[in-house]
Amino acid sequence: MSETRVLISGGGVAGPALAYWLHRYGFRPTIVERSPTVRAVGHRLQIEGVGVEALRRMGVLGQARERGSSAPGEVRFGFGGRREVKIPGTSLVSEENGLVIRRGELCEVLYEQVSDEVEYLFDDSVTGLQETADGVTVSFQNREPREFDLVVGADGIHSNIRSLAFGPKERFRRYLGTNLALFELENHLGLTDRMVGRIKPGRGVLLAPFPEPDRLECTILTRDKEPLEDPDRHRRLLKERFAGDGREADHLLSEMETSPMTHMSPTVQIHMDSWTSGRVALLGDAGYCPDPMTGQGSTMALVGACVLGGALARAGGDHRTAFPAYERAMREFVDANHAMGGTHTSLAAPDTGELGLRVMSLLMGLLVGITARTGVTAVMKRAYNFPLADHVAA
Known part of the structure; x- marks a missing residue:
């Protein structure tokens, strides 16, 4: 097994997480990352439930908590300025407290x-994949071609590996x-242990605290017929x-214009019938991006890395056995998210x-009350919990 060479495209969250498990099981992982260094910047990540467990099993939860903070205890949604609904934090679904951390810090x-x-192969990217009976010949933008036994695309929603092995992104984007705008601003509301949402017909704003008490992240969403x-x-x-x-809206739009890291994009998911093809597999957002509004992308990447690594270990590196096992294990979790x-x-x-909007606020308040009395919903359980221990190879 020690001679099984695995190229992982992407040095963000999913790629290094998979590399950890593969190295632990005796494989030889190599990470190629288009950036010249680790990307030490990024937006806010909120990791809940099984995502926190995955970090703990990798031995990095302590370091992550030192660089982050606990997840907010509640979200307060105001519907049209008339009614406010308080929703308990999603840490209800797990014994582990949720984690808020900047993406760059987790990377x-x-x-x-x-x-x-x-x-690590920094400052490079994959330009071609040629699969043979014995492996994959990988062409690079800035290096000579190399041979690997397996290739994993952990390179995000715009995955280069997915395009090379499965086809253009338009086939899989939903x-x-x-449409979403995401940016950082001063914590003018003094938020610490809660998030605040302002909902109106066809549009909404969500303000969430960073680990730094003086900073907020603002998400603006508008409902539109086209991306x-x-x-x-x-x-x-x-x-x-x-x-x-x-x-307040004028202030936020003004802050958006001056923010150095404003991200604007359609809200999309990646839907695929299969995340593997031959000797190539996809991991995280590259294969099953759930959409930024779920806050589950990093958790799904961490879970997928554990499952894929464990499947390869149990199969002795045989992708013909490991890849179908990975897909079976992840499908329900992905569908729920x-x-x-x-x-x-x-x-x-x-x-x-x-x-x-008035009806929605009343129904939301009723649902929160029912959930408080009876526990989290089945959908939340499937989306936030996963039997991770079953997929850690001995």
């Missing part, structure tokens, strides 16, 4: 965990009917949609008018 924690044992790929057009639409919403993604976008930017 550095994972890099530090594996960099002494795992080969637009959820909303907006042009940032300038997206900005113009936001000004039109939020015109007349008051001083995909379902939750559609629900979250419908809540944050509802496709309804003022009357529908």
Whole structure:
């Protein structure tokens, strides 16, 4: 097994997590990352339930908590300025407290965990895959071709490996009917242990605290018939949609314009019938992005890395056995998180008018009350919990 060479494309969260498990099981992982260094920047990640357990099993939960903070205890949604609904934090679904951490900080924690044992190819990317009976010949942008036994695409929603092995991204992207703007600003509301949502017909705002007490992350969502790929057009639409919403909305749009890291994109999921083809597999957002509004992308990547690594270990490196086992184990978990993604976008930017918004607020309050008395819903259990211990190879 020690001679099984696995190339992992992507040095973010999913790639180093898989490299950890593969090295633990005696494989020879190599990570190729297009950035010249570990990307020490990024937006807010909130990791809950089994994602926290995965970090603990990798031995990095302590370091992650030192660089992050606990997840907020509740979310307060205001519907049209008339009614506020308090939703308990999702840490209800697990004995582990949730974690909030900047993406770059988590990437550095994972890099530090594996960099002494795992080969990194920085400042490069894969340009071609040629599969043979014995392996895969991989072509690189800045290096000579090399031979590997397996290739894993852990390179995000715009995965290069997916395009090379499975086809163009348009085949797998599913637009959820909303467009998203994400940026950082000063914590002018003094939020610490809660998130705040402002919901109106066809649009919504979510403000969430960073580990640093003086910073907030703002997510603005609008419901639109088509995905907006042009940032300038997206900005113009936001000004039109939020015109007349008051001083708070004006303040947020002003902060968005000056923020150094504003991210604008359609909300999309990646749906695939299979995440493997021959000797190539996809991991995390590359294969099953759930949409940023779920907050589950990193958790799914951490879980998938554990499952894929364990499947390969149990199969002695034989992908013909390991890859189907990986797919069977992950399918229900992925489907549950995909379902939750559609629900979250419908809540944050509802496709309804003022009357529908009032009904939604009443139903949401009723659902929260029922959940408080009877426990979390079956959907939440499937989306946040996973029998991770069953997939850690001996």
